[in-house]
Amino acid sequence: MLNNREAGGAELDAIFQALADPTxxxxxxxxxxxxxxxxxxxxxxxxxxxxxxxxxQVLEHSGMVRTEKIGRVRSCSIEPAAVRLAEDWLxxxxxxxERRLDRLEAFLKKP
Amino acid sequence: MLNNREAGGAELDAIFQALADPTxxxxxxxxxxxxxxxxxxxxxxxxxxxxxxxxxQVLEHSGMVRTEKIGRVRSCSIEPAAVRLAEDWLxxxxxxxERRLDRLEAFLKKP
DNA sequence: ACGATTGTTAAGCATATACTTAAGTATTCT
DNA sequence: AGAATACTTAAGTATATGCTTAACAATCGT
Numbered sequence: 001m002l003n004n005r006e007a008g009g010a011e012l013d014a015i016f017q018a019l020a021d022p023t024x025x026x027x028x029x030x031x032x033x034x035x036x037x038x039x040x041x042x043x044x045x046x047x048x049x050x051x052x053x054x055x056x057q058v059l060e061h062s063g064m065v066r067t068e069k070i071g072r073v074r075s076c077s078i079e080p081a082a083v084r085l086a087e088d089w090l091x092x093x094x095x096x097x098e099r100r101l102d103r104l105e106a107f108l109k110k111p
Numbered sequence: 112m113l114n115n116r117e118a119g120g121a122e123l124d125a126i127f128q129a130l131a132d133p134t135x136x137x138x139x140x141x142x143x144x145x146x147x148x149x150x151x152x153x154x155x156x157x158x159x160x161x162x163x164x165x166x167x168q169v170l171e172h173s174g175m176v177r178t179e180k181i182g183r184v185r186s187c188s189i190e191p192a193a194v195r196l197a198e199d200w201l202x203x204x205x206x207x208x209e210r211r212l213d214r215l216e217a218f219l220k221k222p
Numbered sequence: 223a224c225g226a227t228t229g230t231t232a233a234g235c236a237t238a239t240a241c242t243t244a245a246g247t248a249t250t251c252t
Numbered sequence: 253a254g255a256a257t258a259c260t261t262a263a264g265t266a267t268a269t270g271c272t273t274a275a276c277a278a279t280c281g282t
Contacts, residue, residue, distance in 0.1 A: 009133075016131035020124055021270085025200075032207040038229065049229075051271055058269095072228045072279045080208050087201035089136075090194060096143040097191050132240085150258065160259070162241055169239095183249040183258045 011063065015086045018062035023047070024055050028078065031065065035077040122174065126197045129173035134158070135166050139189065142176065146188040 018024050027041055042052040056076060059065035063082035067074050129135050138152055153163040167187060170176035174193035178185050 012136065013131055013133060016127050017269095019197075020127035020131055022120075022124060023270090025123065028204060029207075032204055032211065034211065039227090047270095048272065050231085050273090053229075054270075069229085074229070078208065080205065083201060083204055083208075086130075087198060087205060090198035090201070093139060093143055093194055094191065094198060096140075097189065097194075100143065100145065128239095134240095148258080158240095159242065161243090161261085164260075165240075180259090183247095185259070 011082075012086065012089055014058075014062040015064060015082060018058050018064060019086065021055065021058075023052075024059055027052075027055060027059065028064065028083075031076060031078040035075050037073045037075060041076060122193075122196065123200055125169075125173040126175060126193060129169050129175060130197065132166065132169075134163075135170055138163075138166060138170065139175065139194075142187060142189040146186050148184045148186060152187060 019028075023045060026044070030036060030041060030044075038053060038056065039049065041056070042049050045052060056065065056067065060067055063085075064079055065076055066079050067076045069075075130139075134156060137155070141147060141152060141155075149164060149167065150160065152167070153160050156163060167176065167178065171178055174196075175190055176187055177190050178187045180186075
């Protein structure tokens with residue numbers, strides 16, 4: 001049987017899982033502008049603060065967000081390396097596909 | 112409040128959700144090699160056939176896989192456009208981040 | 223010290239996910 | 253026709269997810 005290492009491992013599980021929710025994607029978009037506190041992040045949403053904290057935990061567990069508590073405020077920032085992990089996985093699929101389509105094209109063009 | 116259009120919409124929900132499972136990612140990897148039937152796809156896994164069919168339904172709902180039944184066999188193939196949708200979303204985050212880091216760098220280098 | 227701010231913890235709930243087994247349907251082969 | 257193949261459908265189950273409210277810390281400004 002295939003294990004999940006071949007498909008990219010538990011790290012990608014957590015990353016794509018985190019990306020699968022629109023609230024979490026919106027949080028990531030916001031964090032691309034720069035670090036923010038929990039309540040700053042929560043402000044745009046019609047959702048309780050604990051709900052946002054839970055989303056942040058999912059994002060942190062995925063490695064795409066890092067948080068640090070200073071005094072009473074927790075500062076959240078994005079971790080580009082983890083984001084790139086997901087992008088790279090998709091990129092590898094695409095290049096695999098392109099290779100295959102090139103071979104197909106070459107085959108069809110044979111004299 | 113932010114709606115999920117700003118975060119990319121329900122289409123991305125389904126795509127990232129589909130990507131969040133290692134079995135489904137392994138199926139996608141296999142489909143990059145070319146189309147396959149349901150039981151061909153199922154063979155590498157220690158899982159019942161209905162379980163694989165359910166994974167395929169998730170993938171199909173995400174738009175990343177297209178299936179067509181011919182006779183008694185259902186042929187599954189990958190849909191590169193949907194895969195690219197996810198990659199592009201991540202790419203936009205990265206370029207946003209890079210722009211920001213460039214601005215930061217420029218600021219730090221000011222005389 | 224006191225009150226406001228900022229976040230945390232816990233419990234509960236409704237729905238969704240990832241499977242299973244058992245029984246069915248449609249095709250193809252002989 | 254009858255048996256084998258390739259799914260399909262249905263029903264059940266265990267765990268995970270996305271929220272909620274209520275009550276509890278910790279820290280900061282005055």
